[in-house]
Amino acid sequence: MTAxxxxxxxxxxxxxxxxxSQADPFGLVSSGLATPTGLLVAxxxxxxxxxxxxxxxxxxxxSDIVALMAFILMLANRTLSLKFFGPATAFWxxxxxxxMGGLTVSSxxxxxxxxxxxxxxxxxxxxxxxxxxxxxRPYAQTIALVKLLVASYVFVMLFGAYVVHFVDNPNHxxxxxxxxMRSLIQRENECAVHxxxxxxxxxxxxxxxxxxxxxxxxxxxxxxxxxMLTGSxxxxxxxxxxxxxxxxxxxxxxxxxxxxxxxxxxxxxLILLGDNFMPxxxxxxxxxxxxxxxxxxxxxxxxxxxxxxxxxxxxxxxIVLGLGVEQFREISSHHAAVHNAYLLAFVEGGLISMLGLIxxxxxxxxxxxxxxxxxxxxxxxxxxxxxxLIYAAAFNMFPTFFARFWNxxxxxxxxxxxxxxxxxxxxxxxxxxxxxRSKRVRP
Numbered sequence: 001m002t003a004x005x006x007x008x009x010x011x012x013x014x015x016x017x018x019x020x021s022q023a024d025p026f027g028l029v030s031s032g033l034a035t036p037t038g039l040l041v042a043x044x045x046x047x048x049x050x051x052x053x054x055x056x057x058x059x060x061x062x063s064d065i066v067a068l069m070a071f072i073l074m075l076a077n078r079t080l081s082l083k084f085f086g087p088a089t090a091f092w093x094x095x096x097x098x099x100m101g102g103l104t105v106s107s108x109x110x111x112x113x114x115x116x117x118x119x120x121x122x123x124x125x126x127x128x129x130x131x132x133x134x135x136x137r138p139y140a141q142t143i144a145l146v147k148l149l150v151a152s153y154v155f156v157m158l159f160g161a162y163v164v165h166f167v168d169n170p171n172h173x174x175x176x177x178x179x180x181m182r183s184l185i186q187r188e189n190e191c192a193v194h195x196x197x198x199x200x201x202x203x204x205x206x207x208x209x210x211x212x213x214x215x216x217x218x219x220x221x222x223x224x225x226x227x228m229l230t231g232s233x234x235x236x237x238x239x240x241x242x243x244x245x246x247x248x249x250x251x252x253x254x255x256x257x258x259x260x261x262x263x264x265x266x267x268x269x270l271i272l273l274g275d276n277f278m279p280x281x282x283x284x285x286x287x288x289x290x291x292x293x294x295x296x297x298x299x300x301x302x303x304x305x306x307x308x309x310x311x312x313x314x315x316x317x318x319i320v321l322g323l324g325v326e327q328f329r330e331i332s333s334h335h336a337a338v339h340n341a342y343l344l345a346f347v348e349g350g351l352i353s354m355l356g357l358i359x360x361x362x363x364x365x366x367x368x369x370x371x372x373x374x375x376x377x378x379x380x381x382x383x384x385x386x387x388x389l390i391y392a393a394a395f396n397m398f399p400t401f402f403a404r405f406w407n408x409x410x411x412x413x414x415x416x417x418x419x420x421x422x423x424x425x426x427x428x429x430x431x432x433x434x435x436x437r438s439k440r441v442r443p
Contacts, residue, residue: 026147031140037077038141040070041133045145046152048408049194050184052173059122063404071133081136084411086418088366095359096127099345102353103325111324111348119325122402127360130407135415139423142416143210146201149412153198154219156184157226160191164229164279179281181229185405192235193394195227197387197409200242204383207250228278231285234397242390249382304339304397307332311343322350341395357395364388364410367417376420384413 026042028034033042044067047053054061074080083089100123107116134145160183163170173186185191202219205211211219227235278287310332314323328347329337338344346354364384371381391410395401 026151027140027144031138031144033141033144037070037073037079040066040073042145042148044070044133045148045408045412048149048404049152049156051186051403051405052184061404063408064125067130067133071129074133080132082132084131084135084418085363085367085414086421087370088363088414088418091359091366092127092131092363095356095363096123097356098359099349099353099356100124102322102345102349102351102356106318106322106349106353107324107327109324110321111327115325119402126402126404126407130404131411131415134408134411135418137415137419139416139419142412142419146412146416147205147210149409150198150201150205150219153194153201154222156191157195157222159183160226161222161229178231180231180285181226181281183226188230189232189234189397190403190405192227192230192232193238193390194405194409195223195230196235196239196242197390198223199239200246200383200386200390201409203243203246204250204379204386208377208379225279228282228286231279231281233286233290234394236286238390238394241393242386245389246382246386249385250379303334307334307336307338308340308343310334311338311340311347314347315343318347319351322346322348322353324348337399339397339399341398341401344399361388361392364414364417367414367421371417371420374421376417377423380420381417384417387413 024030028038028042032038044063047061047063047066050063051061053063071080085092100120103119104116107113137145160174160181163174163183164179164181174182174184176182176188180188181191182188183191185194199220202211202216202223206213206216224239227239311328314328314331323331325348326337328344329335332338338347342354342357345357349356365388368381368385368388371377387409401407
């Protein structure tokens with residue numbers, strides 16, 4: 001009888017564990033986020049990709065409101081972390097002041113100083129306040145926030161697909177005039193790129209045993225279909241690049257041929273049978289131009305190239321001082337900002353601003369290198385590296401990055417990498433080596 005009870009106890013514990021995981025799927029309770037401040041932080045993460053939910057007069061989103069409420073509570077409770085990125089925090093601060101310093105000086109001397117307050121407020125909030133609110137948390141809490149971010153991405157894609165297929169005359173902020181899905185992010189290409197980032201997060205969390213296989217199978221279809229509905233070549237390339245790089249870094253090399261074969265088979269299936277199930281906008285803007293090798297029909301590459309040529313022509317005169325905030329569009333023949341964050345920083349803020357922008361990426365490299373040296377969780381720094389490289393490539397296609405949907409993902413991943421450094425078990429000291437050799441005694 002006693003033996004039977006002992007056998008039943010582990011089964012009861014496993015059943016309790018399953019019930020807990022079902023009642024707490026994201027780990028909010030178990031990680032300690034089920035507090036007023038923690039729930040506000042969680043809401044800020046969930047609402048971050050929902051750029052559509054904002055004020056009309058000024059760029060303040062619903063995510064900003066709840067994050068600022070959490071900031072005030074954390075400030076009152078003295079729980080704000082100024083070392084939100086661990087060993088890379090100081091470099092992040094230096095990069096911010098270099099980035100904004102170049103824009104500030106250039107605007108005061110050459111540009112329009114009245115445009116500075118809004119730019120400083122947007123970037124200051126996104127790059128300083130948000131890291132203080134989201135960063136510096138324990139590993140379990142940061143993992144829970146990353147899971148919530150993935151759930152938010154899935155919801156954004158499902159909502160966008162619903163609007164595209166079932167809403168007559170949808171809001172042009174949700175669906176473009178050409179039928180491309182913008183969803184709650186309100187931008188086609190950005191929505192697609194973040195769909196690719198979400199896929200990388202889903203696969204990474206599965207590899208870390210944070211997601212079950214059924215969760216992966218539930219998340220991937222809406223994410224992939226949402227990317228197709230955007231009709232974005234940028235998003236497709238970001239997804240392929242991210243998944244390939246993740247498999248290369250974390251998967252055993254013996255699986256690379258298998259992964260390549262699966263990719264080729266899926267690509268062939270899409271080419272042969274894609275007309276039956278792929279969205280028309282994806283076929284017109286992405287698939288057909290790629291098959292015809294006519295990339296001019298796959299997006300506004302020619303217009304972007306002209307803007308970049310204008311920026312290159314101006315750069316030789318903006319090495320020390322830039323044109324100032326919002327001044328490139330004033331001199332451009334297209335009256336638009338160049339769709340390249342690096343070039344725009346150089347043109348409007350000078351070389352120091354572009355170096356500050358590059359410094360944000362170097363902050364992530366510092367964290368990743370520290371994790372490699374300290375032999376921290378390999379999956380964590382691998383996911384961070386992949387997403388960081390996606391960002392580095394994506395910033396060649398987008399002008400600004402103060403939107404919350406841009407900053408929350410890399411803040412969480414930088415914080416997760418910093419938290420993984422705190423989980424390292426101390427290594428046992430090496431035994432002292434004696435300078436005297438033990439002499440063998442011959443029998």
